[in-house]
Amino acid sequence: MTASVALGSVLILCLFVGIPIAVSIGIAVVISLIISGIPAAFLTQSAFTALDSFPLMAIPFFILAGSLMETGGLSSRIIAFANSLMKTFTGGLALVTMMSCLFFAALSGSSPATVAAIGTIMFPAMVKKGYSPEFSAAVSASGGGLGILIPPSIPLIIYGIIANVSISDMFLAGFGPGIIAVLFLVGAIIIISKKRGYTGSGEKIDWKEVFSTFWEAKWALLTPFIILGGVYGGIFTPTESAVIAVIYAFIIGIFVYKELNLQQIKKSIISSSIMTGAILIILSTAAAFSKLIAIYHIPSIIGNFVINLSSNPLIILLLIGLIVLIAGTFMETLSILIIFTPLFLPVVTQLGIDPIHFGIILVIGAEIGLLTPPVGLNLFVASGISKLSIERISIAIIPFILAMVIALIVIILIPQISTFLPYLLKQ
Numbered sequence: 001m002t003a004s005v006a007l008g009s010v011l012i013l014c015l016f017v018g019i020p021i022a023v024s025i026g027i028a029v030v031i032s033l034i035i036s037g038i039p040a041a042f043l044t045q046s047a048f049t050a051l052d053s054f055p056l057m058a059i060p061f062f063i064l065a066g067s068l069m070e071t072g073g074l075s076s077r078i079i080a081f082a083n084s085l086m087k088t089f090t091g092g093l094a095l096v097t098m099m100s101c102l103f104f105a106a107l108s109g110s111s112p113a114t115v116a117a118i119g120t121i122m123f124p125a126m127v128k129k130g131y132s133p134e135f136s137a138a139v140s141a142s143g144g145g146l147g148i149l150i151p152p153s154i155p156l157i158i159y160g161i162i163a164n165v166s167i168s169d170m171f172l173a174g175f176g177p178g179i180i181a182v183l184f185l186v187g188a189i190i191i192i193s194k195k196r197g198y199t200g201s202g203e204k205i206d207w208k209e210v211f212s213t214f215w216e217a218k219w220a221l222l223t224p225f226i227i228l229g230g231v232y233g234g235i236f237t238p239t240e241s242a243v244i245a246v247i248y249a250f251i252i253g254i255f256v257y258k259e260l261n262l263q264q265i266k267k268s269i270i271s272s273s274i275m276t277g278a279i280l281i282i283l284s285t286a287a288a289f290s291k292l293i294a295i296y297h298i299p300s301i302i303g304n305f306v307i308n309l310s311s312n313p314l315i316i317l318l319l320i321g322l323i324v325l326i327a328g329t330f331m332e333t334l335s336i337l338i339i340f341t342p343l344f345l346p347v348v349t350q351l352g353i354d355p356i357h358f359g360i361i362l363v364i365g366a367e368i369g370l371l372t373p374p375v376g377l378n379l380f381v382a383s384g385i386s387k388l389s390i391e392r393i394s395i396a397i398i399p400f401i402l403a404m405v406i407a408l409i410v411i412i413l414i415p416q417i418s419t420f421l422p423y424l425l426k427q
Contacts, residue, residue, distance in 0.1 A: 003036035004296035007289070011339075021335045022278070025285040032292055043288045050287030051280060054239055055167055058157050060276040061242030065249045066113045067268035069104075069223070072253025072260040075117040077217035078103045084210045091193025092200035093129050094139045097122040098189060101143030102182055105150040106224040111333075111370055115144030115381040123385050131198055133388055134396035141382035141393065142185055142400035145367045148333060150178045152227055152241065155333050155366060158283070159359045162290070162341045167238040168231055169422040173356045176417040177364060180410060184403040192399060219252045232425065279334065286338040293342050306347055313351045317412045320344055321361055325405070328369020332377060336366045353415075360418040364411060368404045371397050 010031050014024035029043055069075070079100045086095040100118045105111075119140030126136035148155040151171035160167040192198075214221070226248060227241045236244060253260030306316055320340075327336055340362060348358045370378040373394045383390050411417050 003032045003292075004298060006035050007032040007292055007296065008298075011289075015331065015335075021332065021338075022282040022285050025282070025289050025338075029285060029288045029292060042291075043285070046288035046291050047284035051284055053161060055157065055161055056280075056283070058152075058167070058239040058242040059154055059279060060272060061239075061246050062152055062154055062157070063110065063275050064268060064272040065242065065245035066107065066110045067272050068246065068249035068253055068260065068265070069107045069220070070113055070117040071264040071268060072249055073257035074107060074217075074220035074223070074249070074252065075100070075104055076121060077213070077220050077257075079118065079121055081210075081213040081217040081221070084213045085205065087200055088203050088205055089200045091189045091198045093122065093126045093131065094135070094189045094193060094198065095186065097126065097136075097139045098143045098182070098185055101140070101146055102150065102178075103221065105144070105147040106152075107220065110154060111144045111147035111367070112377055112381050114147040115140055115378050116385070118143065119382060119385045123382075132196075132396075133386055134392050135192065135196075135198075137382040137386040137388055137393045138396035138400060139189065140385065141376075141378040141397060142371055142404070144378050144381070145370050145404070146178060146181060148363055148367050148370070149174050149181060149360075151175065152224075152238070152245070153363070154279075155337060155363050156359070157238070158279075158334065159337050159341060159363060161283075162286075162337065163345055163355055163359060165355050165359060166422075169356055170359055171228065171231065171238065172421040172425065173360050173418045174363075175421055177360050177407075177411050180417060181364070181367075181404060181407045184407040185400060188399045188403040219256055223248060282334050282338065289338070290342040298343065300346070302343055302347060307351070311351070313348075313353050314413065316348065316351060317353065317358070317361060318409070320348070320358075321365055321408055321412055324362060324365030325368060325408075328365055329372045331369065333363075333366040333370065336369065337362060354419050356422055357415040357418045361408070361412060364404070364408045368401060368408065371401050371404070 007028050011024055011028035014027055015021065030040065033040055033042055079096065082096045082099040082103065086092050086099060089095060097118060100122065101114050104117055105114045123136050123140055127133050147153065151174045153174060156170040156174055157167050159165070160170045223245065227245050230236045230244060231238055231241050306319070309319070310316060324336060324340060345355060345358065349355060370376050373379060373390055379390050379393055379397070382393055386393070
């Protein structure tokens with residue numbers, strides 16, 4: 001067995017039997033190193049180099065900021081504001097859930113955090129209003145998926161680091177696709193709600209209530225403008241913006257909304273540290289994996305194979321999109337980004353495809369993977385909130401998966417949706 005074959009086959013075997021992604025990558029790398037005769041120090045040196053990165057520091061701070069915002073009263077005020085605008089329409093509470101997920105995703109950058117923060121409040125409210133439990137859980141899970149696409153997004157940061165692409169550009173590129181995804185998800189909600197008779201209140205919008213709830217939520221709604229405005233205004237870097245987000249969430253939660261206490265801060269720090277540790281372990285082993293892929297010339301082999309299938313960039317992107325969707329059924333977000341970025345990025349750049357556009361396609365594919373069994377993380381969070389089985393939620397979420405797949409195809413076919421803003425601001 002050659003070292004390159006061992007690298008791929010051992011990784012697939014480990015993932016198939018359920019070994020965690022970081023350990024799976026590490027085992028595959030070690031066995032490949034033994035076969036090829038490369039010193040084992042290659043793994044530790046690659047890991048150290050990968051973690052010695054200033055942009056990487058944004059990840060723990062954004063995770064902590066999202067956790068503080070979740071417990072500091074920001075989510076409940078966002079929901080109240082969205083409800084004042086959407087409750088009158090067909091599927092009103094479902095639309096409120098989706099819009100609240102959109103706003104909170106722009107604060108936390110994390111899909112599971114978004115599902116937990118919004119779903120905990122909105123799921124019982126939707127069921128009480130007559131929505132089916134399965135539909136209510138599916139809306140929360142699909143809306144939470146926006147957390148990895150709407151900037152600031154942790155997966156966008158990770159892709160930027162792996163692909164050596166500007167994180168600021170990736171943040172900008174997420175806006176257009178994020179809006180497209182929201183439109184298709186809202187369309188699915190409206191169609192299902194009309195079919196099942198999930199009507200709104202029918203009352204006219206009370207603009208006094210809208211202004212009142214907006215004013216109460218103003219500090220929460222200001223968060224993405226402060227974070228992203230500071231980045232694109234040249235005031236601070238994306239990494240520094242993550243620190244600003246933590247400080248802002250801390251101040252608003254304690255001194256303005258007064259819902260953040262010492263016990264919640266301690267809990268947020270512990271949970272954020274655990275999640276950060278898991279991500280860094282994955283990234284450290286993935287660095288050695290990526291370097292070995294390059295040493296074994298695997299990207300060029302795959303590139304020649306793909307180009308022999310078709311030289312049309314759109315066909316190649318659609319093919320890669322299909323592969324990512326299939327992989328998303330049994331791989332989580334970080335695994336997809338870490339494994340597929342070094343494999344396919346050299347191929348797509350050779351065909352003239354923008355790395356920013358390719359990154360957005362990978363992230364959306366990973367987002368859809370969050371909604372598909374057996375390892376869809378959002379499904380597990382929604383299941384925990386709703387006390388429904390994964391099977392019941394999986395059936396209810398099929399229309400939302402189809403909506404996201406259509407959105408992905410549109411974004412693949414129209415690359416300007418992803419690239420317009422990054423290049424507009426460079427002019």
